[in-house]
Amino acid sequence: MSAQRDMKEKSPWRTPVTIIIITVIGVIAIVALVTVAVLQNKPLSQKYKYGIVLDAGSSHTALYIYEWPAEKDNNTGRVEQTHSCKVQGPGISAYASDPWKAGESLTDCMHEAQQKVPRNKHEETPLYLGATAGMRLLNMENSSASDQVFQAVEEALRQFQFSFQGARILSGQEEGAFGWVTVNYLDDRLKQGLETTGALDLGGASTQISFVSSNYDGSESPKNSVTFRLYGNDYNLYTHSFLCYGKDQALRLTLAQQTLSGPVIISDPCFHKGYTKIKNYADLYDSPCVSHRKPQGAPATFNHTGTGNFQQCQEQIKRIFNFTYCKYSRCSFNGIFQPLVQGPFGAFSAYYFVMDFLNLTDTSEPLTEVKDKLTKYCATLWSEITAQHHTVKEKYLAEYCFAGTYILTLLTEGYNFTSESYSKIKYIKQIKGSDAGWTLGYMLNLTNMIPAEAPDSPPLPHAGYVSIVTIMAILLFIVFILSIRPLWSRCSKQLHIV
Structure with a gap:
């Protein structure tokens, strides 16, 4: 009996130091496991890009601000309209005799854009101006006046800290095709590969019709054919713009x-x-x-x-x-x-x-x-x-x-x-908060040429995260086994007495 008592007192699993060490290791393992799990699964901050498009139409000009996550789906950014501003006065083509007024007319909406786009994003935010049928007609009638209007517009837009990418006249084919992209993008038809919707656009100076036809492969009239690749799908589109039929x-x-x-x-x-x-x-x-x-x-x-x-x-x-x-x-x-x-x-x-x-x-x-x-x-x-x-x-x-x-x-x-x-x-006027028109399709197409930023990633790669969780789980299991070892001796002793 005395020998058994001496063995019990000499057992390393019964000493206070051993129990404290096991307890500390267990607590550390539990805290480490919880900390790793929380940090690994913490919601990631989303990075966003911004773009500004000015639609210089025949009767008026409008500014649209777009926002999309830096990470892209199948090389196509998920673009949403966040703000619009209608420029006061007529379209820029109406300022042929006073070109500087064309640029001046845009400043109020540009100041709004400065407020709406985060300041730290200004220098990297692309700014585009696309002119449509009004400027097409002015360019036909007086190319020198058209050039002067564009010069005045560019000088005005370069005064802002955005990344100005130029001002140009869109072809009628582009206007129609980008309008088609807008309508189908907003209806989620491109991403889901659904049957597409045709687009009918009517402005002051021109009108466009664009649609996908199962009976049209582009061979009969190639100039009316446009091919798009969006969300991993190819689309062969019929489109035509009638100038003077707005x-x-x-x-x-x-x-x-x-x-x-x-x-x-x-x-x-x-x-x-x-x-x-x-x-x-x-x-x-x-x-x-x-x-x-x-x-x-x-x-x-x-x-x-x-x-x-x-x-x-x-x-x-x-x-x-x-x-x-x-x-x-x-x-x-x-x-x-x-x-x-x-x-x-x-x-x-x-x-x-x-x-x-x-x-x-x-x-x-x-x-x-x-x-x-x-x-x-x-x-x-x-x-x-x-x-x-x-x-x-x-x-x-x-x-x-x-x-x-x-x-x-x-x-x-x-x-x-x-x-x-x-x-x-x-x-339709709007779809899901975005104005129907060519500008969103234009911006959507341009996101394919803007490199995606590296997304924020979790602190650990998936394999590393799994490895650490596994090790911690095994360690906790061992600590648990060691902590109950004295019970084994007690149970064994009780069985021996019986």
Whole structure:
């Protein structure tokens, strides 16, 4: 009995020092395991890039700020619009006689951009200005004036700390294609590989149609073909831009058809009955789209009066399209190849603003009902229209009958939408907080040329993390076994006594 007591007292597992050491090792192992797990799984701070695009259109300029994570999906940054600013005044092409004012007009929105983009990101944030149909027309008419406007714009934009990448005129094909990218990107159709949506864009000076057709491989009219690779998928896109067929220039074309003989009075079915205004021939024909048609010996002014007749207005508008020749298997108008429209379409810019004002954005309504509503609207007296919409500027208010009729005529007669395919058009202003238009698609495409930053990584690689957790777990298991070893002796002793 004395010998057993001596062995018990001499056992190293029963000494206070040993117990303290085992306890300390166990606590350290537990603390280390918890610390490693917390640090390894701590949420990583996301890095963001920013980009600024100025859309210099024919009627106005708008600034858009985009943000996307530095880590990219399949070489395509996930871009979102975070801010927009409408520049006060007309488009930059209107400043041909005072180019410096074109640059000056942009400064207020640029100051807003300085506030919206984090200061430490200014120098690395790319800044682009893309000009569309208004500057295309000015460049056609007076290339020297166009160059001076761009020079003034560039001087103004270089005063800011952003990484200015230049100002240029986008081709009509680019404008249409990037608009298509925007619509499909915002609907997540590109990332998920879904059926794509066509894009219909209507500006003041041009209009674009872009869509993927299963019957078009780009061989019949290569100039109308654009290929994109986004999110690992290839897209062969049909796209065409019609210069001079934007809403404002189309109105000039329609009026030019009615003033070929230089009359003093024009009775216009596209304006409300009771509307009358004295207009200058010089102003009407002050555009490359119609300047060559100005009648000889015309008086200085003409009296523009409205008669408000939808059917007659549509007949006038049809005359600005040429359907008499087509060297391809099929055409839209003016001899331009176009496959049959296919799939759903998103219609934005002036398409949306005009049809929204007219309460005609619900395309589930039969096309015949849409025409009936527009017929009634155009037949409404001008005095009633002004009373109902007294807050709308007269210039815009007077043109809605024409604009609505033009949109329906362009879609059904020009692009060959039927009653069935028209119902697949969706008039859109924004998608998921981003404005529909070419700028987001442009920015999205440019992110493929901006190197991705190295993402923040966990403190340990995955293999190292697993190894440390395993070692700590084994160590805790050993400590646990050692801590209960005295119980083994006690149990063994009790069994021996029995």
